[in-house]
Amino acid sequence: MAPSDQSRHSLVPGFLYSSKIQSHLSNNTNHGLPLLPSSSSIASYSSSSSLPVQGGAKSPVILSPQEKIRLFSPAYYAACSAGGVFSCGLTHMAVTPLDLVKCNMQIDPVKYKNITxxxxxxLKEQGAKGFFRGWVPTLLGYSAQGACKFGFYEFFKKYYSDLAGPENAVKYKxxxxxxxxxxxxxxxxxALCPMEAVKVRVQTQPGFARGLSDGxxxxxxxxxxxxxxxxxxxxxGRQIPYTMMKFASFETVVEMIYKNVIPVPKEKCSKNKQLGVSFAAGYIAGVLCAVVSHPADNxxxxxxxxxxxxxxxAVKKIGVVGLFTRGLPxxxxxxxxxxGAQWGLYDSxxxxxxxxxxxxxxxAPVK
Known part of the structure; x- marks a missing residue:
C-alpha cells in the first residue's frame, strides 16, 4: 500500500468495536494490522451481516443506520460531546437539591447534621425554591464539563490505542x-472550575447572590x-480520580455483565437491554467514584x-477522618x-x- 493510501486509514484497536467487525476486519489488514474500512465496504458488510435487526433494517456497528457518522471521525467526536452535554448538564441540575445539602453539610456540619x-x-430558612439555588451555574458548568469529558475521552481512548498498537491496546486496555x-x-x-466556584459560593453563603447573573x-x-x-x-484532585474510576470501572463492569450475566453477545441484545446494562454499570461505577473522590470534594x-x-x-478544620467521611453517605x-443516569442518557x-x-x-484473540 502506498503511503498516501495508508494515511487514509486508521488503526482500530479490537476492544473499541464489535468482535464481529473485528473478525471481518482481520481479512483486510495492512501487515497484520486491522484498518478502518471505507464507507462502501462497511455498507456492503452491513447488508450481508447477521447483526440485530432494528426497525426492519440491518444495524451496522461502525456506522450509524443512516451511514452518516463514522467512528473516530470529527462528527463522531462531536456527537459524543453533545451526548456529554445532554447527560451531565441535565443530571447535575436535577440533583441540585442533594448537592446543596451535601455542600452545606461539608461546610457547617453542626447546623446541617444529616440529610433529613x-x-x-x-426548607425552613429558604423555602422550597431554595432547593434549586445555584442551578444555572450547575447546568452551564457541568454541560461544558460533560462535553469535554465524554468527547475527549473517546478521542484519547482511540489516540492512546493507536500509540500502543493493536496488540498492546487490547492487552493494556x-x-x-x-x-x-x-x-x-x-x-x-x-471548563467547569469557574462555574463550580460560583455555584459553591451561592449555595453555601446565604445572601451572597441569587444565582449566576449577580453571583x-x-x-x-x-x-x-x-x-x-x-x-x-x-x-x-476530586474529578480526575473520579473520572478514571467512572470510565474504567464502567467499561469493566459492562464487559463483565455481558460475559457473566447475560447469556448472549451484546450485538444480539435489544437496545433497551443494552441501555439497562449501561445504567446498572454506571450506578456501580458511581458508588466507587464517590468513595475515591470524596476527600477532594470536601x-x-x-x-x-x-x-x-x-x-x-481545610485539613486542620475538617480533620483527616472528616475529609473521608463528612457527607459521604x-x-x-x-x-x-x-x-448511572449519565451513562444511561449518554448511551441513549x-x-x-x-x-x-x-x-x-x-x-477477538490477538494472533
Missing part, C-alpha cells in the same frame, strides 16, 4: 481507559478573575466557601444515581444518533 435535618433547615479519562478530565475541569460579578469583585480557578487543583467545598483559605486550613446516593443519545452503546464487545 439538612433538608429541614433549608484498562490502562488506556484510565489514561484517556484522566487526560479528558484535565481539560473538562478547566459571578460579585465573586470576581471579591476574589479577582483568577479566584475563579482557586479551586482548580483540588478540583483536579476540599473543593471548603476552599470555595472561605476567602483566602488554603488546603492546610449522601454523596454515594447522589453520585451513584447521577453516574448515541443510540438516537445511530451509534453503538459504550463498551461490552469482547476483543
Amino acid at each position: 435535618s439538612g433538608f429541614g433547615v433549608l 484498562t490502562i488506556i481507559y484510565l489514561a484517556g479519562s484522566a487526560s479528558a478530565e484535565v481539560i473538562a475541569d478547566i 459571578l460579578p460579585k465573586f470576581i469583585k471579591a476574589e479577582g478573575a483568577s479566584g475563579l480557578y482557586k479551586g482548580i487543583v483540588p478540583l483536579w 476540599l473543593v467545598s471548603f476552599l470555595n466557601n472561605a476567602k483566602g483559605a488554603t488546603i492546610g486550613d 449522601l454523596r454515594i446516593v447522589m453520585i451513584g444515581t447521577l453516574t 443519545f448515541k443510540v438516537f444518533v445511530g451509534l453503538p452503546t459504550t463498551g461490552g464487545s469482547a476483543p
Whole structure:
C-alpha cells in the first residue's frame, strides 16, 4: 500500500468495536494490522451481516443506520460531546437539591447534621425554591464539563490505542481507559472550575447572590478573575480520580455483565437491554467514584466557601477522618444515581444518533 493510501486509514484497536467487525476486519489488514474500512465496504458488510435487526433494517456497528457518522471521525467526536452535554448538564441540575445539602453539610456540619435535618433547615430558612439555588451555574458548568469529558475521552481512548498498537491496546486496555479519562478530565475541569466556584459560593453563603447573573460579578469583585480557578487543583484532585474510576470501572463492569450475566453477545441484545446494562454499570461505577473522590470534594467545598483559605486550613478544620467521611453517605446516593443516569442518557443519545452503546464487545484473540 502506498503511503498516501495508508494515511487514509486508521488503526482500530479490537476492544473499541464489535468482535464481529473485528473478525471481518482481520481479512483486510495492512501487515497484520486491522484498518478502518471505507464507507462502501462497511455498507456492503452491513447488508450481508447477521447483526440485530432494528426497525426492519440491518444495524451496522461502525456506522450509524443512516451511514452518516463514522467512528473516530470529527462528527463522531462531536456527537459524543453533545451526548456529554445532554447527560451531565441535565443530571447535575436535577440533583441540585442533594448537592446543596451535601455542600452545606461539608461546610457547617453542626447546623446541617444529616440529610433529613439538612433538608429541614433549608426548607425552613429558604423555602422550597431554595432547593434549586445555584442551578444555572450547575447546568452551564457541568454541560461544558460533560462535553469535554465524554468527547475527549473517546478521542484519547482511540489516540492512546493507536500509540500502543493493536496488540498492546487490547492487552493494556484498562490502562488506556484510565489514561484517556484522566487526560479528558484535565481539560473538562478547566471548563467547569469557574462555574463550580460560583455555584459553591451561592449555595453555601446565604445572601451572597441569587444565582449566576449577580453571583459571578460579585465573586470576581471579591476574589479577582483568577479566584475563579482557586479551586482548580483540588478540583483536579476530586474529578480526575473520579473520572478514571467512572470510565474504567464502567467499561469493566459492562464487559463483565455481558460475559457473566447475560447469556448472549451484546450485538444480539435489544437496545433497551443494552441501555439497562449501561445504567446498572454506571450506578456501580458511581458508588466507587464517590468513595475515591470524596476527600477532594470536601476540599473543593471548603476552599470555595472561605476567602483566602488554603488546603492546610481545610485539613486542620475538617480533620483527616472528616475529609473521608463528612457527607459521604449522601454523596454515594447522589453520585451513584447521577453516574448511572449519565451513562444511561449518554448511551441513549448515541443510540438516537445511530451509534453503538459504550463498551461490552469482547476483543477477538490477538494472533
